[in-house]
Amino acid sequence: MEKQTITIYDVAxxxxxxxxxxxxxxxxxxxxxPATRKKVLEVIDRLDYRPNAVARGLASKKTTTVGVIIPxxxxxxxxxxxxxxxxxxxxxxxxxxxxxxxxxxxxEVQVLNTLLTKQVDGIIFMGNEITPExxxxxxxxxxxxxLAGSIDEENVNPSVNIDYVAAVQEEVKNLIDRGNKKIAxxxxxxxxxxxxxxxxxxxxxxxxxxxxxxxxKLVFETDNSYKSGMxxxxxxxxxxxxxxxVSDDELAAGIMNGMTDAGVKVPxxxxxxTSNDTKIAEIVRPKMSSITQPLYxxxxxxxxxxxxxxxxxxxxxxxxxxxxxxMKRDSTK
Amino acid sequence: MEKQTITIYDVAxxxxxxxxxxxxxxxxxxxxxPATRKKVLEVIDRLDYRPNAVARGLASKKTTTVGVIIPxxxxxxxxxxxxxxxxxxxxxxxxxxxxxxxxxxxxEVQVLNTLLTKQVDGIIFMGNEITPExxxxxxxxxxxxxLAGSIDEENVNPSVNIDYVAAVQEEVKNLIDRGNKKIAxxxxxxxxxxxxxxxxxxxxxxxxxxxxxxxxKLVFETDNSYKSGMxxxxxxxxxxxxxxxVSDDELAAGIMNGMTDAGVKVPxxxxxxTSNDTKIAEIVRPKMSSITQPLYxxxxxxxxxxxxxxxxxxxxxxxxxxxxxxMKRDSTK
DNA sequence: CTGAAAGCGCTAACAG
DNA sequence: CTGTTAGCGCTTTCAG
Numbered sequence: 001m002e003k004q005t006i007t008i009y010d011v012a013x014x015x016x017x018x019x020x021x022x023x024x025x026x027x028x029x030x031x032x033x034p035a036t037r038k039k040v041l042e043v044i045d046r047l048d049y050r051p052n053a054v055a056r057g058l059a060s061k062k063t064t065t066v067g068v069i070i071p072x073x074x075x076x077x078x079x080x081x082x083x084x085x086x087x088x089x090x091x092x093x094x095x096x097x098x099x100x101x102x103x104x105x106x107x108e109v110q111v112l113n114t115l116l117t118k119q120v121d122g123i124i125f126m127g128n129e130i131t132p133e134x135x136x137x138x139x140x141x142x143x144x145x146x147l148a149g150s151i152d153e154e155n156v157n158p159s160v161n162i163d164y165v166a167a168v169q170e171e172v173k174n175l176i177d178r179g180n181k182k183i184a185x186x187x188x189x190x191x192x193x194x195x196x197x198x199x200x201x202x203x204x205x206x207x208x209x210x211x212x213x214x215x216x217k218l219v220f221e222t223d224n225s226y227k228s229g230m231x232x233x234x235x236x237x238x239x240x241x242x243x244x245x246v247s248d249d250e251l252a253a254g255i256m257n258g259m260t261d262a263g264v265k266v267p268x269x270x271x272x273x274t275s276n277d278t279k280i281a282e283i284v285r286p287k288m289s290s291i292t293q294p295l296y297x298x299x300x301x302x303x304x305x306x307x308x309x310x311x312x313x314x315x316x317x318x319x320x321x322x323x324x325x326x327m328k329r330d331s332t333k
Numbered sequence: 334m335e336k337q338t339i340t341i342y343d344v345a346x347x348x349x350x351x352x353x354x355x356x357x358x359x360x361x362x363x364x365x366x367p368a369t370r371k372k373v374l375e376v377i378d379r380l381d382y383r384p385n386a387v388a389r390g391l392a393s394k395k396t397t398t399v400g401v402i403i404p405x406x407x408x409x410x411x412x413x414x415x416x417x418x419x420x421x422x423x424x425x426x427x428x429x430x431x432x433x434x435x436x437x438x439x440x441e442v443q444v445l446n447t448l449l450t451k452q453v454d455g456i457i458f459m460g461n462e463i464t465p466e467x468x469x470x471x472x473x474x475x476x477x478x479x480l481a482g483s484i485d486e487e488n489v490n491p492s493v494n495i496d497y498v499a500a501v502q503e504e505v506k507n508l509i510d511r512g513n514k515k516i517a518x519x520x521x522x523x524x525x526x527x528x529x530x531x532x533x534x535x536x537x538x539x540x541x542x543x544x545x546x547x548x549x550k551l552v553f554e555t556d557n558s559y560k561s562g563m564x565x566x567x568x569x570x571x572x573x574x575x576x577x578x579v580s581d582d583e584l585a586a587g588i589m590n591g592m593t594d595a596g597v598k599v600p601x602x603x604x605x606x607t608s609n610d611t612k613i614a615e616i617v618r619p620k621m622s623s624i625t626q627p628l629y630x631x632x633x634x635x636x637x638x639x640x641x642x643x644x645x646x647x648x649x650x651x652x653x654x655x656x657x658x659x660m661k662r663d664s665t666k
Numbered sequence: 667c668t669g670a671a672a673g674c675g676c677t678a679a680c681a682g
Numbered sequence: 683c684t685g686t687t688a689g690c691g692c693t694t695t696c697a698g
Contacts, residue, residue: 005674005675007674007675007676008675008676009675009676017684017685018684018685018686019675019676019677019685019686020677020678020684020685020686020687021683021684021685022676023676023677023678024683024684026676027677031683031684032683032684033683033684036683036684050446050449050450051450051675051676052391052450052452052674052675052676053447053450053451053452053676054387054390054391054396054451054452054674054675054676055391055674055675055676055677055690056675056676056677057387057676057690058385058387058388058391058674058675058676058677058690058691058692059675059676059677059678059689059690060676060677060678060690061677061690063387065430065451072416073406073412073415073416073419074409074412074413074416076407076409079406079407079412080407082406083405083406083407083433086406086431086432086433087433090432090433095430095432095447095448095451096430096431096432097398097428097429097430097431098419098429098430098431099419099423099428099429100416100419100420100423113383114386114428115428116383117383117384117385117386118386118387118398118428119385119386119387226612226615226616250612250616253616257616257618260618279559279583280613280616282559283559283583283586283590283613283616283617284616284617284618285590285593285617285618338690338691340690340691340692341691341692341693342691342692350668350669351668351669351670352669352670352691352692352693353668353669353670353671353693353694354667354668354669355692356692356693356694357667357668359692360693364667364668365667365668366667366668369667369668384691384692385690385691385692386692387690387691387692388674388690388691388692388693389691389692389693390674390692391674391675391676391690391691391692391693392673392674392691392692392693392694393674393692393693393694394674394693
């Protein structure tokens, strides 16, 4: 009644060879006489033998699975990266264990540890922030870890990103060049380096170059949700801003819809630029202008990088910056 | 230089007990004297011992990981289900191996097999269609499989869904009651049972009850993409339809934007109802009326069901239908 | 309550 | 080119 697992031993017996030989043909080792290989293959087929990856993992110390820590797979931005990760992983015969962390530091540490316990060959981390505790854990393990679309201030781990500072700076400069004097900067938690140390920096530099004084009151810190964006309209309007640089597409969509609902015309009275160029930017009306990021590629390149690390290959470029772009749509003049 | 893995054996030696005892305390077995437990726990802590899940999996034949096959994690509908799956999985100490299939039958079979190879304890399948080959594979394995938000015409596997027929029927009836005579039915491939055997059936039944003859020309088969929706406007307009029942949110958003761009007023001249109530329905303007599905819950319940199956618990309801709703927004009168 | 011992199914030297 | 032999790190009877 029990699952009658057939093992490498059964195949060996039926084929009159040793386990080692079966193992060799299963693993594509070339040192097997064609005739023997054929015979073994036949038996494998006849018995419908399937290697047990767990046993293999124990013996070889390789599981061909990588862990992927993601804040929320329901967030288009991260989902897009993850898709790139999975595709490249599949290409290299890896599977991914996907774990949502909700950007919760404790949960991230916990997830990391269970991933390590499961002996993943490598890990890709996506997150808005790397807590000191998490960084400690990163340092403790020998398992390669690469960051995808995520900032580590201390830059110890390999990573794949775009140049957030330059991208924001460029967009804000354009806003200024079109005559905007009061430009809001709306972003997620400033506790996250990507917002405070990168995007905000780009914003400030653009202002500085244009000789516009930085006004803290034009910085709106919120969470990256649609609803928060919707609720921001009164605050934005009361400050008299004529444009906003926003760190997240859902947030930006909320802001835009909130303004529109309040009778503010986009883009003639209010311009908005978003940052991630997910599907949402194109679906809303007016379509949103955005920094374009090669989302899929960020994930794909990160996974590719990880394969090299897992393979102990030489890696020349540890912190990859992929090119970004600026997509002009209908939410800007 | 090598990773100095410390094993259960090291702990046993340091604590002056046997491996068996260490194993017991690690696994929370109650038959251990408190003093012994304490001593072992101390050593575990001091040595920073972490059980190797692979070895454990080999010995116990349980991996505490489940496989999740998903068409595309970048699709909000499936991503939402998957989120529910992962949360419940985490609750029960499982991890998920997530694999994208692109709804490709061959790929699905292949993925299923590598999942089985990895000895997952169970599988959740999401897909628009179950090919005969895939169904064969399902039948061959003893590993429990449950379908989430996915139709199997032959109903052999446990599943969690909503009543698509009734939901569509109800929405179309409302459309008819508001005076619409020519109602388009727009969906993904009719080769998929969920479209042809369920949704379309609901559409037909609603027409029938109202005494409206079924017109094949009002059925538009496409893929579930935003772009396809955008391109449908001329065809829709030329047929003189005043409303559409759509099977997917991105598709519906495309249709709505396409109509709007062509100068057709929604909802006064054209009503549209979508089916999945993802974030997109709320973000577009006008907001789309939709069948509401408890997306997260479908995944969550499916995973919960799977835990029971993996545990050999009695399952009374094999094919679960969760309640759906109708959300009136601004794309309908 | 605890220990000894036998595997789980496979890989990886090492011989030959 | 192929077989032998150890394990990989842990769980699980079976005794005691």
